[in-house]
């Protein structure tokens with residue numbers, strides 16, 4: 161059950177929003193789909209969902225074109241949330257579940273389980289407008305998954321949620337993945353993507369600037385981060401060739417360096433100069449990679 165995008169392109173007049181994009185989103189995986197504002201993420205989602213025609217290219221699910229008559233295949237949590245404020249949660253979800261071909265009793269049973277899981281069973285009879293924004297988001301999430309889709313597209317699923325609710329939703333998403341749902345996940349919060357996604361693509365101006373497994377992307381980036389905590393002045397490290405970024409912090413410093421050989425040199429330079437409480441060599445963060453790749457292609 162792989163979702164394949166092959167040379168998918170969308171032009172609005174002369175402007176190209178998505179440019180020959182090819183992606184493979186494997187089964188039972190959470191795939192991070194990232195990009196700055198206007199990169200083309202929503203346009204891509206809308207083409208996958210069949211809401212927008214492609215200018216060029218193919219999109220297939222398990223080797224076949226997606227059949228939108230069987231919309232129970234896909235669940236979508238759009239970035240711009242939209243529930244009917246005057247309906248109760250039950251009316252809302254039953255309505256959406258019926259649209260996807262479910263029976264009312266089945267919908268109510270599923271809904272009860274989700275509300276229980278999200279620790280809000282009393283919401284069943286509440287009108288959507290009575291709920292806080294974060295709690296409306298839980299309901300919108302339920303509306304995207306009530307029909308147990310095989311492919312789930314989540315556009316910024318955690319925005320506006322408090323940390324407890326972020327964890328609750330994350331766990332739900334991980335469970336869905338383990339049950340075999342393929343999930344495409346877009347977020348501007350890189351730490352969420354690092355935590356949840358095995359593979360990812362960073363889109364810039366409709367074209368991938370980074371694509372592959374998170375582990376390979378990090379190791380092939382080359383640059384590393386170093387954290388030093390020490391009882392001495394460390395500013396001299398900034399002048400070592402290959403130190404790309406230096407930041408003083410309360411207990412020492414944080415640096416970005418060209419590679420492991422520079423890290424080795426720094427380690428040697430510290431010997432005998434004072435007491436080093438911590439020396440840590442880290443992979444770059446996804447945030448570092450995103451800023452460099454998206455920033456560099458602006459130039």
Ligand SMILES: Nc1ncnc2c1ncn2[C@@H]1O[C@H](COP(=O)(O)OP(=O)(O)OP(=O)(O)O)[C@@H](O)[C@H]1O
Pocket residue numbers: 172175176177195196197198199200201202203204239
């Ligand atoms: N209906 C439209 N007509 C013309 N241009 C459009 C239309 N919809 C989107 N675009 C353009 O296509 C490009 C991609 O937009 P898109 O909404 O897909 O980006 P995005 O990655 O989802 O951004 P964000 O993170 O800000 O939501 C942008 O330059 C946008 O202005």
